[in-house]
Amino acid sequence: MRTLPPIEHRVSLKPPRLTSRQVHTLPIEEIQPYIRIAHRSTGVFDIHERVIVDHEFVLLLSGAAEFTTRQGRVPLLEHQLLFIRPFVPHGFAxxxxxxxxxxxxxxxxxxxKFVHHPERRRPYxxxxxxxxxxxGSQRLTPEDGLHASFLQLxxxxxxxxxxxxxxxxxxLLGIxxxxxxxxADVPTVASAAGRHLDRTRIERALALMREHVAEPLTGAELAxxxxxxxxxxxxxxKDQTGYTPKEYLRRLRIDRARTLLGDIDLSIKQIAARTGFEDQYHFSRVFRQIDGVPPTAYREALLAGRSSGKSSIRSGTAPLRSSEPRR
Known part of the structure; x- marks a missing residue:
């Protein structure tokens, strides 16, 4: 194998414009990976925005960290693998x-074309x-053959x-x-960061909904x-929750109403007012659409369940999905 001179593997450069990149298409049979450096490190890391002039795999072996791109942040958990491309601004902390x-x-x-001096490499x-x-980002397991291959490499x-x-x-070629x-099946690190950023933004809107569930929030306020x-x-x-903002707010209100229906001192009219509905008729109609029974029947079943020590009714709301957003 022809020996090539080493190249500095952590090079901070002025982030180039995306339009200045030269694109090379590599036939699969011409993949001949050449390692510049491979190492294990332990410590507290704070690598600010940088670009590298080659490709990099990063495998988190223990602990937790955060990977940042200009699209957002990706939390890294144990055994998570990153594939970082050249000339993509990023950080690691x-x-x-x-x-x-x-x-x-x-x-x-x-x-x-190989260039010994990294500053002479042009964005590609x-x-x-x-x-x-x-x-761009995926989880391995200690039992995974790829995990063991990286350690042996x-x-x-x-x-x-x-x-x-x-x-x-x-x-490395095998990996x-x-x-x-x-x-089409491959999300990039940037797209993963974007999804995480979207999730964080929607969480802010959900917090506003929960705090002001009985108030007439507009789409503009939530946005x-x-x-x-x-x-x-x-x-x-909708991508994050599966519902439109209006439908999600209705479900939050019904969830609050389920709790209030357990208070026998509150009338249906009072509960409707406390959960943001125009009147008790509108409230009853929406409640029945979501739960399949009117609020009066729900209250009867709830009280009967309390007296018998059992509950035959369901409760809950539409939470933000804990799994990955739909693509």
């Missing part, structure tokens, strides 16, 4: 000690041919022998082969709380 391994590499030492992007790509590289380096390069997926335009807010809100 942890508030407590964590351990991670990092592998810096070129997918092919001739594409882009490598795209895989045949519609394939590597996911670093051990092979750290041995410092020619055979160890050859083994590390071969192992890349295992990670390649059809492009403003989320920091989004009205049209974009409606799209993101």
């Amino acid at each position: 942890s508030t407590a000690r964590c351990e991670h391994l990092a592998v810096h590499f070129d997918l092919n030492p001739r594409q882009p 992007e490598i795209r895989f041919a045949d519609g394939l790509d590597i996911e 670093v051990r092979d590289w750290s041995a410092g022998t020619a055979l160890g380096r050859l083994s590390a390069h071969a192992r 890349i082969t295992s990670l390649l997926r059809p492009h 403003r709380a989320a920091g989004l335009g009205h049209s974009r807010f409606s799209i993101v809100f």
